[in-house]
Structure formats: structure tokens, C-alpha cells
Amino acid sequence: MANKNPKHEFVTVCFQNFDRISQKLILSRFNKPQYSIELMEEPEESDLCFYNQEKAQDQDEIALLRQRLKTKDIPMILLTDEHSYSNDKLFYVITKPIEDKRLSDYLYQVKDTFYSAMASKLTRKAAQKPRKIIYNNHLSNAINSSQIQFEGKRFYAQKYVGLNPDIDFDTEVQVKKIQMNPQNYFFHYLKKGYVLSKANNRITCVKTVYGTFYIDASDKVILHHKTAEEIFNIHKIPFYKDTKVFIPKLKRRDRNALNGLNQFDYEPFVWLSSINASKGKIPKDINFNVPIKLLAWPDLTKLVVFKNAIRIIALWSRGVYSLKHTGNLLNIPQRYAMTVYTALDALGLIEEVKRR
Amino acid sequence: MICGALPVDEDNRIDFFGGDDEALFEFIDERPDSAFKGLIITLDADDSKALSHVKGRLVKQQSYLHNYALVVGVYGSEYSSIKQAEEQVRTYLTKLNAVAPVLSINPNDKEDVNLLVESLLCFASPGIRDNYYGKPSFDLGDDSK
Numbered sequence: 307m308a309n310k311n312p313k314h315e316f317v318t319v320c321f322q323n324f325d326r327i328s329q330k331l332i333l334s335r336f337n338k339p340q341y342s343i344e345l346m347e348e349p350e351e352s353d354l355c356f357y358n359q360e361k362a363q364d365q366d367e368i369a370l371l372r373q374r375l376k377t378k379d380i381p382m383i384l385l386t387d388e389h390s391y392s393n394d395k396l397f398y399v400i401t402k403p404i405e406d407k408r409l410s411d412y413l414y415q416v417k418d419t420f421y422s423a424m425a426s427k428l429t430r431k432a433a434q435k436p437r438k439i440i441y442n443n444h445l446s447n448a449i450n451s452s453q454i455q456f457e458g459k460r461f462y463a464q465k466y467v468g469l470n471p472d473i474d475f476d477t478e479v480q481v482k483k484i485q486m487n488p489q490n491y492f493f494h495y496l497k498k499g500y501v502l503s504k505a506n507n508r509i510t511c512v513k514t515v516y517g518t519f520y521i522d523a524s525d526k527v528i529l530h531h532k533t534a535e536e537i538f539n540i541h542k543i544p545f546y547k548d549t550k551v552f553i554p555k556l557k558r559r560d561r562n563a564l565n566g567l568n569q570f571d572y573e574p575f576v577w578l579s580s581i582n583a584s585k586g587k588i589p590k591d592i593n594f595n596v597p598i599k600l601l602a603w604p605d606l607t608k609l610v611v612f613k614n615a616i617r618i619i620a621l622w623s624r625g626v627y628s629l630k631h632t633g634n635l636l637n638i639p640q641r642y643a644m645t646v647y648t649a650l651d652a653l654g655l656i657e658e659v660k661r662r
Numbered sequence: 663m664i665c666g667a668l669p670v671d672e673d674n675r676i677d678f679f680g681g682d683d684e685a686l687f688e689f690i691d692e693r694p695d696s697a698f699k700g701l702i703i704t705l706d707a708d709d710s711k712a713l714s715h716v717k718g719r720l721v722k723q724q725s726y727l728h729n730y731a732l733v734v735g736v737y738g739s740e741y742s743s744i745k746q747a748e749e750q751v752r753t754y755l756t757k758l759n760a761v762a763p764v765l766s767i768n769p770n771d772k773e774d775v776n777l778l779v780e781s782l783l784c785f786a787s788p789g790i791r792d793n794y795y796g797k798p799s800f801d802l803g804d805d806s807k
Binding site: 600605 | 668669670671672673674676742745748752755756761762763764765766767773774776777778779780781783784785787788789790791
């Protein structure tokens with residue numbers, strides 16, 4: 307009888323020499339629900355590595371990478387136009403199609419090869435590694451941060467932090483890739499509305515193309531006529547440039563109407579809105595070089611807590627560290643720190659340390 | 663004084679010590695070399711005296727705030743009073759120039775309590791790469807990953 311609940315596997319994959327679209331196209335094909343895939347920057351830290359050969363001259367780099375991965379028993383899938391390669395136990399060659407009509411077959415081949423190579427890799431891994439007995443995953447990971455990749459529930463963090471690769475902060479072109487204009491996103495106006503409400507001790511109104519939201523800073527709530535499920539997707543859409551934030555003149559009739567609206571906790575609402583907008587990017591006015599100081603922790607039990615978020619918040623509450631160095635310090639991809647920063651900034655829980 | 667032990671994995675176990683008087687702090691002070699990580703303070707938002715008690719406790723034990731990790735778990739029957747108490751504790755901490763996780767919890771919810779303990783552990787040690795321990799950002803140079 308078939309097992310109805312196959313074991314869930316958390317696997318890591320590295321894409322080398324890929325453009326964003328090709329990478330996404332391939333990832334979209336990996337739809338087996340029992341696999342949660344996380345992307346790694348370093349080939350040696352992954353369970354499987356893809357390499358996209360664009361030029362014939364890449365062959366030396368491929369040979370070198372193949373050798374490095376072989377010593378660590380990591381399979382490599384090469385996507386290439388060349389016909390000089392041959393498969394072995396850890397090296398799988400797939401020829402890229404010349405005609406568009408062969409694209410679907412090619413993607414099926416990539417998918418089948420991936421699952422087959424990954425299954426073998428996981429079998430070998432299970433046989434090699436004596437499994438550590440863990441009674442409590444999250445607490446064990448909190449003590450041993452290097453094993454965090456085995457984390458279960460929070461593993462699929464790219465849903466929240468996106469797929470942006472690490473950048474060189476000294477290169478302007480690369481910095482631009484991780485910047486966004488906050489004025490295009492909902493969270494920016496929520497923050498503005500909250501600040502206005504707090505300063506005037508009045509309910510503020512945020513009028514967007516998706517409807518009107520009311521913010522009450524004294525009760526820390528947001529009011530809206532639709533439910534959380536109905537507005538789930540509005541946070542990531544960059545169509546908020548014409549949003550108006552103001553203090554409405556509310557008559558008694560309006561106040562009664564407000565009581566009938568859906569009420570959302572301000573902190574979790576803005577946290578979710580900003581991480582959905584950020585996905586590994588930061589508002590363009592953020593200075594990533596300056597030291598930063600956490601003013602208060604958010605109420606984590608009410609938030610979507612994704613992988614590494616607690617470690618990042620913990621680091622920033624301990625001392626003077628800049629956004630630029632956070633990824634390096636914790637040995638995690640920069641996109642995690644960018645996302646957490648954007649959310650904490652939207653909540654007004656973080657600030658730059660002023661130089662004396 | 664010991665009120666429980668939680669096995670985490672085959673190498674680690676968390677021991678919990680509890681109390682609400684000076685004896686607990688004397689107990690901590692007597693063991694300066696132990697692997698003591700931090701303090702968990704729980705606050706009943708329904709108890710009007712509890713908030714001022716916690717405020718007094720934080721002021722009195724200020725030195726602990728700078729030497730050890732702290733988390734505060736706020737619980738109660740009314741959500742609005744929990745949020746108010748949470749805000750108050752955040753304000754107290756700001757006045758003491760300290761930052762710590764202040765979380766609203768349901769003490770009967772395993773996930774909430776787990777998150778509280780996890781925050782404490784991460785706060786005590788977020789897992790900075792070995793060669794960077796003790797260095798502020800500005801001493802890091804431009805090391806690449």
C-alpha cells in the first residue's frame with residue numbers, strides 16, 4: 307500500500323551562472339510537495355548544484371567546480387550546448403534546446419534529472435550521517451546556529467525573503483538591484499498614517515487604489531471593510547503612488563460605521579505588508595553603512611517568523627552593527643537582513659545610531 | 663529553586679530555575695561560572711500590581727539586563743490589557759537603556775512558550791561567526807563571505 311504521507315525533505319540547491327528568469331523557470335517546475343527547496347549561495351553548502359554554461363570558455367570553471375563538488379559528494383547538473391561532456395555518478399549533462407518547441411521536453415528532463423539526482427544524494431546522505439537526536443528543532447537551532455538549514459517549519463524562507471543574491475555594497479549598480487522605492491508600496495503609507503495618528507491622537511485615513519484603511523495608533527489597530535484573506539495580495543503590488551494619508555473629519559455616523567469594520571492588529575499587519583513588499587530589498591533611502599540600533603523587539607508570537615529573523619533581531623539588539631555587515635556576521639544571505647530591516651523600519655522599531 | 667529541565671537535543675538541555683524573590687538572584691550570583699543564559703520574566707496583565715512589581719524588579723536588577731539576556735512574556739485574559747502591559751514594559755526597558763523581547767504569550771500554548779525560550783537563546787547568543795566575535799561592524803573591514 308502506498309504511503310499517503312511521504313517524508314518531507316528539506317533540500318538545498320545552488321544555481322551557478324544563471325539569469326533570474328531561467329532560474330525561476332526551472333524552480334517553477336520543481337513542484338513535488340514533499341520537497342522544500344532553499345537556495346544557497348555557495349555550491350559546497352548545497353545538496354545539488356546547477357550550472358548554466360553560456361560560453362565554451364566556461365569549461366575550465368566547470369571542471370574546477372565539478373572537482374570541488376565531487377570531493378563533497380554533491381551532484382552537479384550541467385545545462386549546456388556543448389556535446390563534449392559525458393555523465394557520471396555525480397555529473398549530469400542536459401543539452402539545451404535550440405528550438406523553442408523543444409523547451410517543454412527540456413524542462414521535463416531537467417525536472418526528472420533533478421529529482422533522480424536529489425533522491426540518490428539524500429539516500430547517500432542518510433546512510434553517511436548518523437542522525438543527531440533532536441527533541442526540539444527550534445531550540446536546538448537557536449543553540450547551534452550552523453545546523454539551522456535543517457530547520458523545519460521556517461525553512462521555506464524564500465517565500466518571504468525572495469531570491470536576491472548577495473551583492474557588493476561598494477558597487478552602485480549592484481546596490482540598485484536591492485533597492486526599492488517605498489512610495490510604491492502599501493507599508494510606507496501605513497507607517498505614515500500611524501505616525502500621523504500618534505502625533506495627533508486621532509484616527510487617520512489611508513486612501514489607496516484598493517480601498518480606504520483607517521489607523522488608530524492609540525489602540526494599535528487598522529480598520530478595513532475587507533478580510534485579511536481578501537486583501538492578502540495587495541501588499542506586494544507596487545501601485546500606491548497616488549495614496550493619500552490624512553486625518554478625516556468623522557461624524558458620529560462615520561464612527562459607527564468604523565465599529566463595523568474588520569480590525570487588524572497594527573504590528574502583524576505592517577510586518578506582513580513590509581516583508582511582502584521587501585522580499586530581500588530595502589527602501590532606497592536606507593543607509594546600509596551606518597550602525598543601527600533596535601529600539602524594541604516586535605511581538606514575535608503574533609508575527610510570521612521566518613528563518614534567521616530572530617537571530618538578526620537579536621544581533622541588532624546587542625550592539626553596533628550595520629545592515630551591510632549583518633549577513634556576513636551571521637553567515638546568512640543578505641536578503642534575510644534586508645527583509646527584517648525593512649519590516650522593523652516600517653514599524654518604527656529601529657534607527658540609525660547618531661555619531662557623537 | 664529548579665523548576666524544570668527541557669532536553670533540546672542529545673548535546674543540550676535547558677534547566678529552568680524559578681522564584682519571585684531575592685533568593686533567585688542570590689542563587690544566580692553564587693554560580694558565576696555556570697552556563698546561565700538569561701532571565702524569563704512573566705507578567706500577568708490582569709494583575710494591577712504585577713506591572714509595578716516588574717518595573718521595580720527591572721530597576722533593581724538593572725545590572726542583569728546588561729550582563730544577561732532577558733525576555734518578558736505577558737499573558738492575561740484581555741488582549742487589549744496584554745498589549746497595554748507589553749507597551750509599558752517596552753517603555754520601562756527604553757528608560758533603562760535596555761532592549762529585550764517582550765512577547766504576548768498564552769502560557770498554555772507550546773509554540774508561544776517555545777518562541778519565548780528561543781528568543782532568549784538567540785538574544786544570549788545570535789550565532790555570530792567565530793572570527794567576528796567581539797568585533798563591532800567597523801572592525802570587520804570588507805571581508806567577503
